Amino acid sequence: MTTPDHGIRVAVSTVIVALRRHPETGELALAMPLVRRVTEPFEGSWALPGGWVGVDEGLEESAATRLFETTRVQPRYLEQLYAFGDVDRSPDRVVSIVYWALVRGDETPGVPDDWNVRWFFAEHLPRLAFDHDRIVDYALWRLRNKVGYSRIAQAFLGDRFTLAELRSVHEAILGRRLDPANFRRQVAQSDAIVATDEVSSGGRHRPARLYRSNPLLAFADNGPLGSDRPPAPPTGT
Amino acid sequence: MTTPDHGIRVAVSTVIVALRRHPETGELALAMPLVRRVTEPFEGSWALPGGWVGVDEGLEESAATRLFETTRVQPRYLEQLYAFGDVDRSPDRVVSIVYWALVRGDETPGVPDDWNVRWFFAEHLPRLAFDHDRIVDYALWRLRNKVGYSRIAQAFLGDRFTLAELRSVHEAILGRRLDPANFRRQVAQSDAIVATDEVSSGGRHRPARLYRSNPLLAFADNGPLGSDRPPAPPTGT
Numbered sequence: 123m124t125t126p127d128h129g130i131r132v133a134v135s136t137v138i139v140a141l142r143r144h145p146e147t148g149e150l151a152l153a154m155p156l157v158r159r160v161t162e163p164f165e166g167s168w169a170l171p172g173g174w175v176g177v178d179e180g181l182e183e184s185a186a187t188r189l190f191e192t193t194r195v196q197p198r199y200l201e202q203l204y205a206f207g208d209v210d211r212s213p214d215r216v217v218s219i220v221y222w223a224l225v226r227g228d229e230t231p232g233v234p235d236d237w238n239v240r241w242f243f244a245e246h247l248p249r250l251a252f253d254h255d256r257i258v259d260y261a262l263w264r265l266r267n268k269v270g271y272s273r274i275a276q277a278f279l280g281d282r283f284t285l286a287e288l289r290s291v292h293e294a295i296l297g298r299r300l301d302p303a304n305f306r307r308q309v310a311q312s313d314a315i316v317a318t319d320e321v322s323s324g325g326r327h328r329p330a331r332l333y334r335s336n337p338l339l340a341f342a343d344n345g346p347l348g349s350d351r352p353p354a355p356p357t358g359t
Numbered sequence: 360m361t362t363p364d365h366g367i368r369v370a371v372s373t374v375i376v377a378l379r380r381h382p383e384t385g386e387l388a389l390a391m392p393l394v395r396r397v398t399e400p401f402e403g404s405w406a407l408p409g410g411w412v413g414v415d416e417g418l419e420e421s422a423a424t425r426l427f428e429t430t431r432v433q434p435r436y437l438e439q440l441y442a443f444g445d446v447d448r449s450p451d452r453v454v455s456i457v458y459w460a461l462v463r464g465d466e467t468p469g470v471p472d473d474w475n476v477r478w479f480f481a482e483h484l485p486r487l488a489f490d491h492d493r494i495v496d497y498a499l500w501r502l503r504n505k506v507g508y509s510r511i512a513q514a515f516l517g518d519r520f521t522l523a524e525l526r527s528v529h530e531a532i533l534g535r536r537l538d539p540a541n542f543r544r545q546v547a548q549s550d551a552i553v554a555t556d557e558v559s560s561g562g563r564h565r566p567a568r569l570y571r572s573n574p575l576l577a578f579a580d581n582g583p584l585g586s587d588r589p590p591a592p593p594t595g596t
Contacts, residue, residue, distance in 0.1 A: 130368075131367075177366065181444035208418075219454070
């Protein structure tokens with residue numbers, strides 16, 4: 123892409139949020155891949171994966187392509203989060219269209235964890251390049267905000283899940299413990315999930331009832347924008 | 360602003376939504392100001408107010424400035440809606456950062472209604488320039504979607520309002536009648552508004568209890584983005 127004189131350049135960045143088991147606590151925690159910058163400005167700093175928008179690329183296409191090029195992550199969907207365009211956010215004038223995706227563990231098999239790309243837990247992020255700290259803060263705030271009124275937590279789970287698994291996702295997003303009895307009561311009052319006839323195979327726990335998403339409830343989607351996007355994500359904008 | 364060769368230009372557009380009384384039905388209805396294009400492409404067509412982002416302007420500053428220049432509307436706040444960047448949305452490559460605002464009648468005193476700027480009811484929009492039909496569809500969809508889980512309807516009202524006034528705002532947004540008894544019950548169950556000791560002065564109706572927003576409920580805001588923005592809008596992102 124040609125760099126315009128005195129113009130504004132358009133970039134994309136993506137916040138990928140996954141749940142990973144913390145090696146020390148054993149608990150699920152929010153984690154994201156970051157990319158080490160190899161050029162100035164902020165050479166050597168960690169940044170969100172992204173890059174310039176090609177003149178022939180749509181915004182979401184560009185975000186997905188830059189994400190794959192830098193991290194090999196291919197989420198089932200990306201959702202536009204916000205456009206960041208403060209005048210002083212970069213030495214040159216750059217407007218960044220930021221996307222985000224919530225991914226399950228099985229969607230990140232190819233992600234390297236090496237010198238240039240590394241997964242960080244959200245609670246232990248380094249100081250990031252540009253205004254990426256602020257972008258991540260905003261993404262995590264949105265995630266915590268949305269978990270209260272949407273089915274967004276189910277994005278991290280498979281087709282079938284136990285109430286304990288759903289609660290552990292809520293706990294990881296909110297960063298605090300939830301009372302199991304209260305959680306069960308609240309979920310029972312909502313129509314977000316329905317019980318199946320199946321039970322979990324247990325492992326070290328005793329078998330527990332498996333639940334699934336309520337198919338009668340449409341996943342909240344992007345409405346009129348949905349038609350040229352991937353299948354409606356389980357997020358609830 | 361210099362136009363880059365083969366680059367991407369950044370524009371802002373704003374969807375202003377107000378409630379105006381329809382002259383034929385006498386009912387409140389969603390309305391918005393549109394601007395007639397005086398150059399190609401789409402010369403003579405109606406479009407959302409907007410223009411190019413100056414290299415020294417922040418995005419919201421730019422949206423507010425272009426909006427004032429074209430329509431004289433100065434909303435108390437603007438909220439970023441979405442960035443539209445399809446490759447074919449304009450003959451040149453243009454990424455438009457779209458803002459929106461819900462305004463009360465008393466915020467639009469200076470709006471001209473002439474050959475170049477005109478207010479249209481949302482139900483009777485002409486075919487708009489570029490992809491602005493799609494942008495308006497998305498804004499109205501978001502508005503209808505948000506009215507269910509947020510206090511967004513109160514953005515159209517003053518400090519004190521009757522239940523009938525609040526219901527008429529909901530009806531205008533949703534485009535359908537709501538049962539008064541059901542509406543009263545639902546509002547009573549929520550903690551979004553609280554009764555005052557005051558009653559309306561009536562006019563041709565008998566005096567009715569006045570309500571106000573619940574001050575204990577923080578207006579949903581933009582979280583970490585809020586600090587450098589105007590006072591938190593009564594929307595509920």
